[in-house]
Amino acid sequence: GATLTFLTSDHPSLPESMKENSILRLRITNIDQIALDSLKTTSVEYENDIINQEANDRLVFKTIQDVLKEKLLKRGVRILTGLGKHFQQLDKEGNGLLDKADLKQALKVFHLEVLEE
DSSP, rough: EEEEEEEGGOOSSHHHHTTTTTTEEOOOOOOHHHHHHHHHHHHHHHHHHHHHHHHHHHHHHHHHHHHHHHHHTTTTTTHHHHHHHHHHHHHHTTSOOOOOHHHHHHHHTTOOOOOOO
């Protein structure tokens, strides 16, 4: 019973007659058991991929944290508080998150190098 909405501009392979409207809406009224089983299998595989990616991301973050922790232990409190203030200034949305470029820039400003890999 769901309605799926797509921008036709995002799907160049659609026939020209369908591209006349900028939005394509499809209403799902029925799905056969084979298709449903396929969707469930794909969904489980996708969830497993996400779980694996999260685990890999956590390992990367842990490694970065360990490297930075070791470097910061050798620095003074002033550097640590300055880095914290700098992070807050870079966090324009105020959500406590920085993108990779902002993190790299902040680490460069405070001479805290972390290898790219």
